[in-house]
Amino acid sequence: MEESRPLDALNHARNKIVMVDLKTGVRYVGKLKAFDIHINTVLDDAEEHYNGEIRRKLGTVFIRGDTITIISPA
Template identity: 40%
Template sequence: MENGNVATQAEGKDPAGFLSDILFKPVTVKLNSGVVYKGELQSVDGYMNIALEKTEEYVNGAKRRTYGDAFVRGNNVMYISAES
């Protein structure tokens, strides 16, 4: 990139490309309510409805529950972040 800026891994990708790249990988999903889910992304649709496996739920930074599978309705999602 110009001017010495470091290019990010997701630079130039559309959201659908990013989501397909992180399928079956660990992600963090933050809801509008502030609740955070961490798990393996199994599927996501055009409405941002999300299916996770091996899911942990965090409330105020503290682990609250563990789920085998979790489904999150897309209109509740603030963001999805790939875990490194």
């Protein structure tokens, strides 16, 4: 049995809706378009959530990896 690596899970989520939580408490929900080994991440059709409410609608958003705590399919 082959052991999977963490970035494989992100690869499976490409072009799917994911939520990305930041250390600041802000959450982005959008279509996962790209990521790299630093976990720098790009979402399309992204929404910014804070305290459980949508705060802004954004087109494309580049998220710097070191501010991210988790990424999970929505």
